[in-house]
Amino acid sequence: MVENAASNLAAQIEDTAPTKYKALLDWVRETAELTQPDSVYWVNGSQEEYDRIAQEMVDAGSLVRLTDPQFPNSYAAFSDPADVARVESRTFICSEKEEDAGFTNNWKDPAEMKSILNDAFDGAMRGRTMYVVPFVMGPLDAKDPKYGVEITDSPYVVLSMRIMARVGTDVLDKMSETEAFFVPALHSVGAPLEAGQEDVTWPSNDTKWIVHFPEERAIVSYGSGYGGNALLGKKAYSLRIASAMARDEGWMAEHMLILKLTSPEGKSYTITGAFPSATGKTNLALIDPTLEGWKAETLGDDIAWITPDDNNQLRVVNPEYGFFGVAPGTGWHTNPNAMRAIAKGNTIFTNVALTPEGGVWWEGLTKEKPAQLTDWLGNDWTPDSETPAAHPNSRFCTPIDQTDMLADEYYDPEGIKLDAILFGGRRDNAIPLVTEARSWQDGVFKGATLSSAQTAAAEGTVGVVRRDPMAMLPFIGYAAGDYIQNWLDMEDKIGTENMPQIFLVNWFRRNDQGKFSWPGFGENSRVLKWVVERLEGKGDGVETPIGVVPTEDALDLTGLDISQDNLLNSISFHAEEWHDEIPMIEEWFEKFGDKLPAAMSEELQGLKNRLGLK
Numbered sequence: 013m014v015e016n017a018a019s020n021l022a023a024q025i026e027d028t029a030p031t032k033y034k035a036l037l038d039w040v041r042e043t044a045e046l047t048q049p050d051s052v053y054w055v056n057g058s059q060e061e062y063d064r065i066a067q068e069m070v071d072a073g074s075l076v077r078l079t080d081p082q083f084p085n086s087y088a089a090f091s092d093p094a095d096v097a098r099v100e101s102r103t104f105i106c107s108e109k110e111e112d113a114g115f116t117n118n119w120k121d122p123a124e125m126k127s128i129l130n131d132a133f134d135g136a137m138r139g140r141t142m143y144v145v146p147f148v149m150g151p152l153d154a155k156d157p158k159y160g161v162e163i164t165d166s167p168y169v170v171l172s173m174r175i176m177a178r179v180g181t182d183v184l185d186k187m188s189e190t191e192a193f194f195v196p197a198l199h200s201v202g203a204p205l206e207a208g209q210e211d212v213t214w215p216s217n218d219t220k221w222i223v224h225f226p227e228e229r230a231i232v233s234y235g236s237g238y239g240g241n242a243l244l245g246k247k248a249y250s251l252r253i254a255s256a257m258a259r260d261e262g263w264m265a266e267h268m269l270i271l272k273l274t275s276p277e278g279k280s281y282t283i284t285g286a287f288p289s290a291t292g293k294t295n296l297a298l299i300d301p302t303l304e305g306w307k308a309e310t311l312g313d314d315i316a317w318i319t320p321d322d323n324n325q326l327r328v329v330n331p332e333y334g335f336f337g338v339a340p341g342t343g344w345h346t347n348p349n350a351m352r353a354i355a356k357g358n359t360i361f362t363n364v365a366l367t368p369e370g371g372v373w374w375e376g377l378t379k380e381k382p383a384q385l386t387d388w389l390g391n392d393w394t395p396d397s398e399t400p401a402a403h404p405n406s407r408f409c410t411p412i413d414q415t416d417m418l419a420d421e422y423y424d425p426e427g428i429k430l431d432a433i434l435f436g437g438r439r440d441n442a443i444p445l446v447t448e449a450r451s452w453q454d455g456v457f458k459g460a461t462l463s464s465a466q467t468a469a470a471e472g473t474v475g476v477v478r479r480d481p482m483a484m485l486p487f488i489g490y491a492a493g494d495y496i497q498n499w500l501d502m503e504d505k506i507g508t509e510n511m512p513q514i515f516l517v518n519w520f521r522r523n524d525q526g527k528f529s530w531p532g533f534g535e536n537s538r539v540l541k542w543v544v545e546r547l548e549g550k551g552d553g554v555e556t557p558i559g560v561v562p563t564e565d566a567l568d569l570t571g572l573d574i575s576q577d578n579l580l581n582s583i584s585f586h587a588e589e590w591h592d593e594i595p596m597i598e599e600w601f602e603k604f605g606d607k608l609p610a611a612m613s614e615e616l617q618g619l620k621n622r623l624g625l626k
């Protein structure tokens with residue numbers, strides 16, 4: 013019986029596959045034989061297909077179609093309450109050797125892991141459709157297109173992947189024609205249905221596995237439907253696997269927004285920013301500058317692939333095709349550009365609240381709270397309720413070309429020249445609003461020691477400060493020490509004079525009253541202006557042991573209502589705070605063992621000397 017079903021499935025794949033690419037067909041057939049889905053469906057990427065799958069989900073009750081005209085052609089999904097964020101404790105880098113995964117990653121022997129996964133996937137798709145999603149990260153006309161194929165039993169993943177990556181027939185045809193390498197990315201929610209068993213609205217499994225085989229360039233994800241765990245083109249491919257590719261091939265895959273900024277004089281600069289999850293990338297990527305005459309255009313809000321070109325310039329591309337943004341805090345008063353993109357529709361919201369008008373709401377969308385909502389758990393909600401209406405990690409998933417501020421260079425497979433890099437974290441104290449690194453090596457040190465309070469974007473205790481190198485802690489696909497070395501090597505490769513300038517920023521310093529002392533959001537354009545001035549050799553600064561910070565009157569504060577106390581609290585360097593930082597940095601560096609690049613110990617010693625410490 014099972015044998016029969018399997019050979020039927022194999023025949024079905026043979027008959028319906030829109031490709032003759034043998035390596036792909038073999039993998040699809042083997043996967044179907046193992047997971048035993050009811051049927052196999054090849055995703056073509058069309059609008060008709062998207063609408064049809066969405067309708068099927070609406071009919072099944074696993075997606076809500078929004079009827080409020082403010083959100084055209086948009087849907088809301090609600091996850092299992094236990095499946096709302098990335099699960100770092102269940103995320104593995106299975107390199108052949110444990111030391112190659114490094115201390116920042118969970119590791120298991122690849123053979124042992126494959127045997128565990130084999131058991132988990134055995135029959136895992138029973139009662140479901142197995143979707144085959146061909147995708148490419150970055151433009152399809154890139155010199156070396158980065159292909160992948162995600163096999164998934166989640167229609168939510170299919171719809172979301174079509175927003176976040178270029179998917180479908182064009183990709184499959186080109187991949188097949190050239191028999192190009194593709195990253196096999198296997199995903200199952202891990203909830204097979206027995207005959208007659210009714211489905212739940214968000215199938216998932218208490219056991220979750222998010223597994224990467226960096227040497228093989230393969231991904232396997234089990235048990236979760238949440239974006240960061242299940243949309244495998246995103247963090248799994250474009251950061252974890254791509255970072256390993258980048259190390260081997262001499263480039264960098266980074267957790268960064270990409271922003272093109274044009275000054276009133278008409279000069280353009282490209283700035284990337286590495287901030288941990290839920291720490292302001294999407295907001296800065298979509299900034300609406302409050303300073304007159306400054307124009308911001310975006311290229312990306314989450315991932316940056318940075319490659320040296322033939323002229324030894326670093327160029328940057330965004331491999332993604334959409335935004336997967338944190339909803340809470342996003343509103344017309346904080347991020348009008350995100351709101352304009354969302355208002356065009358075609359968006360999938362996850363774990364937000366529903367309004368009686370058939371729209372969505374989350375904390376911070378409007379200043380005034382609505383009188384009546386259905387919260388993300390499906391309960392009645394009023395402003396008196398004690399729990400938030402939307403989950404703190406609720407998300408909007410929106411096509412990138414819906415933003416009016418998309419830079420033309422977004423479509424250029426060669427990318428755009430990179431001028432400056434910001435590292436940023438969420439820190440109550442110690443880290444000033446903006447500090448210019450003393451050199452590339454000092455900038456790498458600032459990235460390697462980046463620290464930030466944890467957010468709801470991953471499991472763990474919100475608010476606890478942790479070191480998060482280059483905001484890549486959960487995403488480095490190999491040993492962290494080697495990763496820092498890859499950053500240092502860039503300078504040898506392309507020359508000191510060609511390196512982007514590095515800055516450390518912190519929008520989240522708090523004053524005596526425990527409030528953010530800097531207004532943030534659009535006002536961050538004032539910091540960006542100073543960054544540009546520094547690139548141009550202008551902009552007043554004071555030398556401190558950690559680098560140059562703006563003088564009291566160096567930031568353009570035209571039209572900004574900020575108290576002198578708050579300004580000083582934002583921009584000042586305080587030596588005592590850094591005396592407390594040093595032991596934490598030392599403790600952090602000890603974890604690298606002998607993988608810590610000597611340049612990092614050198615920088616630490618230099619900093620201690622400048623602070624007057626031994």
Ligand code: GDP
Pocket residue numbers: 287288289290291292293294295296313337338340341342346519520528531532533536
């Ligand atoms: P991402 O996950 O790194 O892309 O972070 P987001 O841009 O989505 O922002 C995460 C959270 O931080 C949201 O709740 C934002 O409203 C908030 N946020 C972003 N930028 C700022 C800022 O400049 N100041 C303050 N205080 N909050 C910010």
Ligand code: PGA
Pocket residue numbers: 097098239240241247288289290314336337338469470
């Ligand atoms: P982000 O990542 O918070 O950096 O936008 C998305 C996720 O994987 O949770």
Ligand code: MN
Pocket residue numbers: 290293294313314336337338
């Ligand atoms: Mn984001």
